[in-house]
Amino acid sequence: MGKKDTFLKHINEGNTMKGDFISMGAAMLNGETIPGAHVKIPLKTMNRHGLIAGATGTGKTKTLQVLAENLSDKGVPVLLMDIKGDLSGLAQPSEGHLKIEERHDKIGIPFEAKAFPVEILTLSEQDGVRLRATVSEFGPVLLSRILDLSETQSGVVAVIFQYCDHNHYPILDLKDFKKILQYATQEGKKEFDEAYGRISTASTGAILRKVVALEQQGADLFFGETSFDTQDLLRIDEDGRGYINILRLTDIQDRPKLFSTFMLSLLAEIYSTFPEQGDSDRPELVIFIDEAHLIFNEASKALLNQIESIVKLIRSKGVGLYFVTQNPTDVPEAVLGQLGLKIQHALRAFTAKDRKAIKLTAQNYPDSEYYNTTEILTSLGTGEALVSALDEKGRPTPLAATMMRAPMSRMDILTDSELKALFLNSRLVKKYNTTVDRESAYEMLNKKIAEAEAEEAQEKVRQEQEKLKKAETKKRSTRSSTRMNPIVKVLTSATFVRSVFGILSKVLKK
Template sequence: MLEEGKLYVGTSRNPDDSINKGEYLDLKYANRHGLITGATGTGKTVTLQILTESFSNAGVPVFCADVKGDLSGIAAMGEHKDFLEKRAQTIGLDPYEFQEFPVIFWDLFGEKGHRVRTTISEMGPLLLARLMDMSDAQEGVLNIAFKLADENGLPLLDLKDLRSLLSYMAGETEKLSAMYGNITKQSLSTIQRGLLVLEQQGAEHFFGEPALKISDIMRTTNDGRGAISVLAADKLMMNPRLYGTFLLWLLSELFEELPEVGDPDKPRLVFFFDEAHLLFDEAPKILIDRVEQVVRLIRSKGVGVYFVTQNPLDVPDSVLSQLGNRVQHALRAYTPREQKAVKVAAETFRPNPAFDCYEAITQLGVGEALVSTLGAKGVPSMVERTLIRPPSSRLGPLTEAERQKVMAVSPVAGQYDTDIDRDSAHEMLQRRAEEAAKAEEEERRLEEEQERERPESRRWTLPGYGDEDDEDDRGRSRSSRRRKSSSRRRPGYQRQTVTEAVIKSVARSAGTSLGRALVRGILGSLKKGF
């Protein structure tokens, strides 16, 4: 029944319900990506589980998300159940053996697995803008923030680093706008509010150090099996945008870090993206283009990507065309959209003259699927109606005690469980602000000292006025100096009026021709007045 270099998926059946032949996924073409679709309750999770088991036994590491919590049972030995053994007997799977598999549990919140973190810098402005649903103008400001951090050696590791950088930019908008383009305080305030929303949704657990090492999800065991990384996503699904952004970030990291390997005999890693529609819902075109680019090019890195969703319409056509291996469970066709989805799914298969693919999709039972995989030279096989094989591991979730036991013996135990808060943008900007404040205070102190040390004769004061406002250097009070000044005035002294002062000033200027003319004019007007 089993074939070397191939993964056994199930056994196809003829239109008369007789058993036909085994259906396999060729490891050589497993990095050509795939799609698992079907309505709720039709068996998608079991298909994901049996493919994960097969890849692990073939020595291929796997990363998958556990959306409902029941995929965790893959870490435990399977249990005898009548319906499972009946399925194994029907498809001719003999012997049907139970296994437990090497599993590493991960969790962004650190509750049901080892903490998964990345830094703000590694996330990048594009994905961060997607995560906070920014406008084009706000995304532009965020790009400026990242460029400013790069040019000034400011590591952006966690949310407080980015928050501090935005606060700095708010105080330097005029200067920075002249250098990088228009930066408005309104955009900065909106981004700050977006960071606050992320923090309230638990994203502060995701950003920080130690950051996840890609090598830790690409492990193999001593007996040659691939480690299965299971991401606890039941709580993460409460924030679907964070879920989709995280998995896209992980794909992007794999794409950027892994070297080119061409077409290996088997994948270096297989990535299952459950609830894939969350990645594409309301996604801007630039993000969909990014997904298409990663899916198209990551194949040559030896990574296979398998999308798991209810409806093939959830995946854009540009991405759907890249998925060569397909497992289609039952779909309902009651509404116009459902009928369109069934038609799209049927048309993507290589037709089988033995049955109508459109009708078959609506008639499939639980645990039954239409299967088409890439065969010789990468050509899709003719679609077959297939009974999916039963899993070897437990069908259902682990208990909390069992999960903790698996985590305790994990190869990454203790590596990601403690936060590291090293020197980064927040601390650096804080120090620079403190140093600037100290320098300003020192400059003000020096100016005050220089003013006190300046000689009395060099002070810029007007006779009769400045000495009434300042204390002299020998500590005499203003009142004592006013008394001394008044004692020097002659008896009968009266302060002159403004008019008298003007006339006296004019009289002093009478010696000049201009002054004499001015006096004649004034005196002449006075005579007319009398």
Template sequence: MTNEITLLLGGVMVNATPIDGQKVTLSAQSLNRHGLISGATGTGKTKSLQVLIEELSGIGVPSLVMDIKGDISGLGAEGSTNKIIEKRAHHIQMDWVGKSFPIEFMSISDEPGILLKSTISEFGPVILSKILSLNETQTSLLSILFLFCDDKKLPLLDLNDLKTVLRYASNEGKDEIQKMYGLVPISSAHAIMRRLTQLEQQGGNQIFGEPSFDVDDLCKVDENGLGMINIIRLTDVQSKPTLFSAFMLALLAEVFEVFPEKGDVDKPELVIFIDEAHLIFKNASKELLDQLDTIIKLIRSKGIGIVFITQTPDDIPENILSQLGFKIQHALRAFTAKDRKAIKLLSQNFPESDVYNVENLITELGIGEALISSLDRKGRPTPLVHSLMRPPYSRMDILNPSEINSILKKSELGAKYNQEIDRESAHEILMDRIEHMLEKEEEEEEEKEATIKTKPKTRRREKTQFEQIMTSSIGTTIVRELTRGILGVFGISTSTRRTSSKTKSKAKR
């Protein structure tokens, strides 16, 4: 049996006093069962996140970090010591040395970094429908359009491609698509177009296109065997929850599809940290939440761990919260009766403890202290522990712009992905087709007009006065009455002849 790999988080505290030499560790094997770091602003969540990422990198596990506030970049520089760090290291009895860790900066917006993109085709109609919150009819139409593009070899790369296909299906190509796949509901096409426009207004065009990012590039280690820390800079995405949800759902779906089954592993293949997690779930549709729930349940078998970071556990839906294997709970503040009630309910989610009064302790935790509950390598809950979190080895501050630019220049992935590719796709192909159709219609119209102009005109003979009378309404009446009279005479004559012939026959007899 392999030795258990553990991560050092801090030291044990009892009655608010550190117990020297008593260390708090976390089993690396339990990290693919997902986790939560929560606490009020200023209680030390970011530093706990930093510690966990450092520990993972140290055992060769890469990570992907959603940096909403922009305060994680310090992982790329060595930390400096001070009296607080020295005192805390003494209690934990750890050797503290400033270290830097390998990082890559990534972006889905205008922030500097490796551009993370994916094509519309890679999203697929199912994921895209959930992102856009489409109903059943609209989802069916989107699936038809994807099938049409596949059959006609029309690459769907970016939003322009999909919007052009929608316009084509509503106008010039409506008959063509209906003959092949069935009715095209125009109202549904217009509804999808409106949803795409809303996504585009939040910057959605920046996450669609080429080159498409290969998620295998997230699982790299450096020359020293340290796991690469991939930081997605999202400081300008806080006001765009739809864009953030779309990106996260697509990323998780891609990771789930690409990564092979691993089962139980000694350490995860990749850990994804989602800071300000409420942005994913805020205003999310039921379909989107269901999809996230399914992915989170199944992705652990791929060796992928997901850690949510948020101010209060209430930001995470209960069905997802119940699946998390470990929790690092920093202090919460009870300013109102509603806050106290929420804390009371929250304290019941932790394992029962004879050592700690959880309900009171949650509000009394100091900065850098946390309640930790986790699972051991066999999936059993470990005893609840009050921990004094260890200080990060890296800088507890952000990098300056020149340091960030230096890292970007050295990036191998930057040269691979930071390039503009605009190959022929559905937009260009359909626009050419529409243009040819319009040109053909113009040519046919011109030929028709030319034929009318060149056709010889025949002179009309003027009608005589008799012809004019006969073709008039009066003439028509005269003709009708004469015809009736003649036919009447013919009818009488015929019957008279038949009567007289019968009389003559009788006389002869």
């Protein structure tokens, strides 16, 4: 048996699957595609998370597109975080190309062009389904971690939330949260001191500054109502295909704090609301996080710990997380160790640091008698990648340098008119794009302060009136006591006056 035959047997034995799977392409040996050596990923293990990595221009986005398409075809909904803005083409079929036909002839998979059910989401003022969440939904722990607060400051946030819960003050947006922070050390200081102990103005001031910094990244648009229901990510169209939800993030590349805030809140909401999935044959939802380094580079230690915890736990809910980035070293070691599927496109070795990173990357893959992993990482062409997945029993499949299949949808963005048509037909746009600003903590506290000020003013008026009344009473009392004086009474009596005037009259006559 020749080396090719041995290699084909090696690949196919590792890819024996009883359940449903996604075919990613065909394995290559010495740069040549081996017909029949199809590289497959079991649908059952797609909730075990994954990594798509590689240098710019090596095909990461197209690999992401292929995975999303095939998951949708299998009835699995998908959420894509599109930072570069090049994934909306999933809503239109591929125009096809001679090179695509040639690629698929080598792979041995027929090429089919098709469009997919797509929903465009947004965190900002861009067109799309507006995603929002209330501050109350975050809760004190998650909000404190996002703001990177100290233990003392986190305690203040916990007190704020407890006070609002007890008094039924909804904290819907950052305006509400800032108002209650100010109230705790100003108008409501006495009330808070009596109920919770003294709250330092230094602590509330530090928290306010961090809230303002978050607002400057656009968080005021994200916090509020109507809150997005994560169940709307799980929609299936009339043909049984999962919706591909594309979150457009092209205008927040320079605002990673907002990106990580949204992502963490979404994952926390999914974990708290989705039921336990158990040992299912397919995932409930698959999330792809493009440019993942933006999250990890800007995250505090507390935030990283939170992300790591969610990555470990959320797969029990049937949710798969896939991080897309240039280099595996962009992802923390604790997270990287949780990723079952690894698709590694080519890396470039321009510097000593690059060469060191390539050696570290090679160590993340199973040993193979057919590849020198370190060397092949720098020689892969565009649309080629090293693939290592988990089989249905959770064991790593054989490492395969793979010629990846092409996307079935358009490998370009939608036109403005196509996007407009998509929004007009969206049921979720109608549901979420009406801004709601109901009475909440901000309005309630302003009302309470106004009522307190009015009462205080009325009390001052009452006290002034009381003073005037007392003064008048005293004046009347003085006049009355004067009239009652016997000497004054005699001197002012009519008899005395007549007598005096009689004497004066006689004197004058003499």
